[in-house]
Structure formats: structure tokens, C-alpha cells
Amino acid sequence: MTTDKRLSPGDTIGILGGGQLGRMLAQSAASLGLKTHIFCPDPNSPAFDVSAARTVAAYEDIDALDRFAGDVSVVTYEFENVPGATAAHLDARVPVRPGVRALEISQDRLFEKQFLSEAGVSIAAYAEINSQEDLEGALERFGGKGVLKTRRFGYDGKGQLMIRETGEVAGAFGKIGSVPAVLEALVPFECEVSVIVARDIDGATSCYDIARNHHENHILKTSTVPAGVSQTTTDTARHMAEQIVCGLGYVGVMGVEMFLVRDEAGERLLVNEVAPRVHNSGHWTQDACLTSQFDQHIRAVAGWPLGSAERHSDAVMENLIGVEADTWGQVLKDPSAQLHLYGKAETRDGRKMGHVNRISGKRTRDRSSRLSP
Numbered sequence: 001m002t003t004d005k006r007l008s009p010g011d012t013i014g015i016l017g018g019g020q021l022g023r024m025l026a027q028s029a030a031s032l033g034l035k036t037h038i039f040c041p042d043p044n045s046p047a048f049d050v051s052a053a054r055t056v057a058a059y060e061d062i063d064a065l066d067r068f069a070g071d072v073s074v075v076t077y078e079f080e081n082v083p084g085a086t087a088a089h090l091d092a093r094v095p096v097r098p099g100v101r102a103l104e105i106s107q108d109r110l111f112e113k114q115f116l117s118e119a120g121v122s123i124a125a126y127a128e129i130n131s132q133e134d135l136e137g138a139l140e141r142f143g144g145k146g147v148l149k150t151r152r153f154g155y156d157g158k159g160q161l162m163i164r165e166t167g168e169v170a171g172a173f174g175k176i177g178s179v180p181a182v183l184e185a186l187v188p189f190e191c192e193v194s195v196i197v198a199r200d201i202d203g204a205t206s207c208y209d210i211a212r213n214h215h216e217n218h219i220l221k222t223s224t225v226p227a228g229v230s231q232t233t234t235d236t237a238r239h240m241a242e243q244i245v246c247g248l249g250y251v252g253v254m255g256v257e258m259f260l261v262r263d264e265a266g267e268r269l270l271v272n273e274v275a276p277r278v279h280n281s282g283h284w285t286q287d288a289c290l291t292s293q294f295d296q297h298i299r300a301v302a303g304w305p306l307g308s309a310e311r312h313s314d315a316v317m318e319n320l321i322g323v324e325a326d327t328w329g330q331v332l333k334d335p336s337a338q339l340h341l342y343g344k345a346e347t348r349d350g351r352k353m354g355h356v357n358r359i360s361g362k363r364t365r366d367r368s369s370r371l372s373p
Contacts, residue, residue, distance in 0.1 A: 004201055005095050006303030007073050009033030012052065013301060014072030014094070016059070016086070018045025020342040020352065021078035021278050024286075026051045028294035034302060039068050046343040047078075059086040069093040076252060076301045080106045080276050081153060097201075097251040097301040102276035105248070109151045109182045112273060119247040121240040121271045124259070125185040132173040138183045139169060145186040148172055150179050162186075187270060189259035193227050196282035197241035198253045198296045198306055205245060206296070206309045207238040208289065211281050211317075213257075219350060223281040223317045225288065229260065233267045244274060253297035255279025280319065280352070287338045287357040288315035314361035325353035336360060 007013070013029055015022045018040030026036040027050050037053040038045060048054045053071065057064035059082065068090075069075070075096045077087070080103060087100045105115045116123050127138035129148065139146055144166060150159035161176055163169060164186070173181070192215070196208040212227035213220055227234075241256045255275040261268050282293040291299075291307030299306055320327070325347065331339045341354035 011073040012037050014068055014075040016082050017078035018047040022047035023050055024294045028298045037072050044345050049343050059083050065089055074301055098276050102248050102250055106274055106276045109149055116271055119243050121243055123271050124187045127183045129181040129183050135173050142185040146183045148181055148183050150176050150181050187259050190262045191260050193260050194255055194257045194281040195237045195241040196255055196293050197245055198300055199245040199250050200300045200306050201251050201303050205242045206306045207241055208285055208309045209311050210234050210237050213281050220280050221319055223284055225315050230267055237269055252300045253278050253293050283355050284315040284317040284357050287359055288313040313359045316358045318356050319352055320354040322349045322351055331356050
């Protein structure tokens with residue numbers, strides 16, 4: 001399999017997953033003269049509305065995967081829970097960017113933490129948990145407090161349990177399903193921040209500005225730039241994100257979530273987790289940067305040069321959750337706001353239906369982003 005294949009305008013990128021991220025990737029691809037073919041088992045996938053081709057089939061359907069591979073020049077994915085066997089099957093037939101290894105690591109919290117430690121980035125203390133006894137022993141080491149998380153299939157607060165008091169320990173392993181897990185030491189962080197980083201097939205990297213993230217009910221509500229951190233912290237975040245993508249030999253855009261800790265020693269960052277895809281906290285780049293994270297990902301997986309990640313405006317991205325999307329008419333009246341709706345057929349509580357980017361503070365050109373060989 002040729003790993004350095006570069007696409008030309010008119011070629012087709014296959015996308016595994018048909019949600020809003022796939023939809024926005026397809027829109028960016030179209031603006032760059034590329035076609036997309038969406039593969040997703042959900043016949044109501046919003047990405048289908050804006051793609052040139054679609055396949056409605058299970059991710060385990062080998063015949064459908066083979067037909068899909070024959071119709072595209074390269075494959076990418078919009079979510080990290082693509083079955084590993086699916087990605088591996090496709091990778092033997094067509095380049096998959098980011099690769100299979102990024103999925104393997106991001107799908108297992110223990111593997112992810114082991115990789116991050118080996119990559120030399122700072123993370124919170126953690127322990128592997130396979131029983132209630134393991135949990136109780138780790139809690140003793142962590143001062144009786146921690147976050148218990150299933151190793152696989154957790155997002156938006158699912159598959160995790162906060163332990164702050166002795167009374168919350170008994171039966172905790174059973175409450176997460178008695179499945180393999182990790183315990184993370186409880187970090188007294190001020191806020192969560194994130195960095196969107198990209199790497200191309202030649203090894204060049206580019207980072208967007210840090211965003212400060214605010215969650216409600218375990219779901220991201222807003223991402224704000226600038227994040228109100230020091231330049232040293234910004235540089236550290238970028239450096240850690242670059243270490244991660246380079247350590248993986250990654251091609252594409254990645255979201256790296258971090259905890260910002262402020263204490264008597266000053267500011268420091270601990271990597272929480274990585275997402276091997278375009279990321280919700282990077283949606284602000286659509287309207288505050290010349291090159292959005294979606295354009296950047298398409299460029300990277302197509303084998304094209306990365307664009308500028310420089311921010312030209314301050315921005316606040318707000319997710320529209322459930323019925324909040326019904327306020328679209330009011331959003332359109334705000335001259336500072338750009339509305340992005342996902343075209344989902346059904347409104348549900350806790351479901352991301354769209355987002356709005358509110359733009360302010362035009363900036364002069366600076367050196368806030370860079371490309372590195």
C-alpha cells in the first residue's frame with residue numbers, strides 16, 4: 001500500500017461516520033474541489049445531505065467495505081469508535097489517514113495513557129483497574145479520590161464515575177459494569193483547555209490557539225479564544241500536541257484536551273485525552289481562522305500542504321444542545337454570530353444540533369501559529 005499518495009481535485013475521500021463532523025468535512029472537501037463518499041449504518045446521517053456518494057451498511061460488512069474502498073482514493077474517519085477491524089481491512093486496500101494505530105490508542109484509555117507517558121507529555125497519575133480490590137488499593141495511593149473510567153466507549157461523561165468520599169467507594173467497580181477501567185487521580189484543575197493540531201504526510205505540523213472549554217452536564221457548552229493563559233503555557237500546549245502527533249506518525253487533525261492547573265508554582269498543563277479527528281472545541285476555527293480545522297484535515301489526508309492556523313479574530317463557540325437549536329432565528333439577528341446547523345432529523349435532549357460562533361476583536365497578523373518540518 002502506497003502511504004504517500006497525494007490526491008488531485010476531483011478525487012474522492014471516503015469518510016467513516018455520517019454525523020455532523022463528517023458533514024462539515026464533506027463541506028470543506030467540496031470547497032477544495034474534492035468529492036466525499038460517506039460510509040455509515042444510519043440511513044438518516046446528516047452528512048449524506050452534502051456528500052457525493054453514500055453507503056448505508058454495517059461497519060462489519062466486508063462486501064460493502066470492499067466496494068467503498070474501490071470508490072475512494074483515501075479514507076478518513078469522523079469518530080474514534082470505528083471498529084479496529086474495519087479500519088485495518090480498509091488500510092490493506094487504500095490509505096487510511098489517520099492510521100489504525102491512532103484508533104487503537106484512543107479507543108482504550110489505558111493504552112492512551114501509556115502512549116502519552118512514553119511520548120513525554122505530562123498527565124495525571126493513573127492506575128489500571130480490573131476489580132474492586134484494584135480500585136480500593138489505587139484510591140489509597142491517590143488520597144481516597146479519583147475518577148473511575150471504563151477503558152473503552154466513554155464520551156460526554158459516559159462510562160465514568162467520580163469518587164470524592166469514602167461512602168462512594170463500595171460497589172463503584174460494579175456501577176461502571178465491572179469492565180476493565182482506569183482510575184485517574186483527581187486533579188485540582190482550574191479549567192479544561194484544548195489544542196487542535198495538524199500534521200501532514202511530510203511531517204509538518206501546525207497548531208491552532210488554545211481554547212478554554214466550559215462543560216454543562218458533561219457536554220461541551222462553550223470554547224473561547226483567547227483562553228486567558230500565558231504565552232509560556234500556550235507554547236507548552238503546542239509543544240505537547242506536536243509531540244503526540246509526531247509520536248504517532250499521525251496524518252490529519254487531532255484534538256488534545258488538557259487540564260490547566262494553577263497553584264503556587266504557576267501554570268501547568270496535564271493532558272487529559274486525545275481525539276484522533278476534528279474536534280468540537282475546534283469549531284471556532286470555521287469563522288475565526290483563514291483555514292478551519294475541517295479544511296486543515298482535508299488538506300492533510302489529501303496529501304496537500306497545511307494551511308495557516310492563524311487566528312484573525314477572537315471567538316466564542318457555543319454548542320446548541322437539544323431545543324436550544326430552536327433559537328436559530330434569534331442567532332441570525334446577531335451581527336457577530338455565524339450559525340451552523342447540522343440538519344439532524346430529530347431533536348433530543350443532550351444531542352448536539354448545531355453551534356454558533358460569535359466573533360469579535362479582529363487581530364493583526366502575529367506569529368501565533370507556525371509550520372514545522
